[in-house]
Amino acid sequence: MPQRPAKKCLHCSMHRKTGNFCSHLSDAELENLSNKSRTATLKRGEALHSADLLTWPVVAISSGVISMQHLLEDGRKTIAAFFMAGDIIDMRGISSRNRGHLIALNKTDICRLSPTAFEQISETNLDAQRVIWSNLRTQNYRAMDHSADLAKKQALEKLASFIFECRGRQVVDICKNSVIIPVRRIDLAEYLGMQPETVSRCFKDMETRGIIEFKSISHIKILSIPTLRRIANGDKNTQNMRPSCKVLSYG
């Protein structure tokens, strides 16, 4: 007698939201996967230990933010990627070589998926397979976009891009102009390859130029999407967009 859906999945966002892997499983598959998997809640700063990742290399995130962090010899730290609700971290076959540490930036609910059950589902359930695949592809192209941002953009431009990235990723969008920054300034700085001080200055700059408005420290309202877009795209002529006439800066 299959109780459907598996009890512990009932309130999990991974199962509830279409577009996520778990919502494409049959009752039997979900039951099986659920029984063999382990949920957990991480506090800010807690890590997914590499020892655990060897036995549980596939982790689904149901809420919160997990970062992939790299550490340099002298203490410089970088966040290479954010994983958020719906993402599947798949460390199968990633050699134990220094791949960075997975560290929660928030209170985060995760589900360590049984590798065998996961593999079996991905082999037999084409629907689920496509979702997993698509998630991985998205992660991949997101990482490449991020590389492009880091490589040549200036601080202000990176921050503008980041606001759009957050907007695109947030699960509930209250409104097209409202963006929640789900991480601390420090984490943001490490993700964008800049200093917290610089992040602060850039936000301030956008605010005084009337492009964004802070509802709270982590809640932004975008006042001029076009201007922000142009900044993100590296357009240098956005200084004078406010007073409707565009002053040429040559000469």
Add this chain to the structure above:
Amino acid sequence: MPQRPAKKCLHCSMHRKTGNFCSHLSDAELENLSNKSRTATLKRGEALHSADLLTWPVVAISSGVISMQHLLEDGRKTIAAFFMAGDIIDMRGISSRNRGHLIALNKTDICRLSPTAFEQISETNLDAQRVIWSNLRTQNYRAMDHSADLAKKQALEKLASFIFECRGRQVVDICKNSVIIPVRRIDLAEYLGMQPETVSRCFKDMETRGIIEFKSISHIKILSIPTLRRIANGDKNTQNMRPSCKVLSYG
């Protein structure tokens, strides 16, 4: 009567080299895929047009280097990723939104795989599925590593990392110390988010410090792998490693 293997695949590195997707196909699968696919050779600078990518979103690379390039408003250009022999570029489901352009950096042999044949194989041939998957995962983690490099490393450190990346990716390694840089300085600079001038200066620095040696403009011999590794890892105390005694730089 299946002629095995498909004629045009006979000399293709994708089919010949184990570890690549095509080498895991049955004769029938290869025959079918081969018939429905289109090979092509690109010259330096030629692009995979987005129109083509709509109908042929899956491209396998058999030799050469393809870059994913992003362009900013004011002409700044970035290379977000390199794709090399064995890589599969999978643009299925990537919205036509500005995802960057795929441009050859060399004479490059590609094979546009029939999406239907590719999909069918990936659903039925578990062996092949695993290879595709693993390739995508590798691309993903490579992109994240690259992000980490770009975010916080200094020019010299990025270059050192890049040398190791090339070493890790090169197909034929003549010798553990020999590394071929498969792209021009300009492309390298765009990939690492720096200026060609800076690339030049950093190479020079490594050379004068006796860490690497240039056999030709694109052929490096690493003279001290440990030093190069330490630079890549962000260790600041590599200046004085040569004269066997390590001079402390404090005080």
Add this chain to the structure above:
DNA sequence: CGGCAAGTTGAGCCAGGTCAACTCCGGTGG
């Protein structure tokens, strides 16, 4: 209400970007 972490502001400085001149090298044509 104190204590601490996070965030902000200000002042000074340097790694690496920018610009311009020069060298190197492979290809082409007389």
Add this chain to the structure above:
DNA sequence: CCACCGGAGTTGACCTGGCTCAACTTGCCG
């Protein structure tokens, strides 16, 4: 065979965006 050409790479001199360090403010939690 050499002169010429153009793109790639290198070198030097200068300049600036953002890093650094230090002081200060804010906000959260017990």
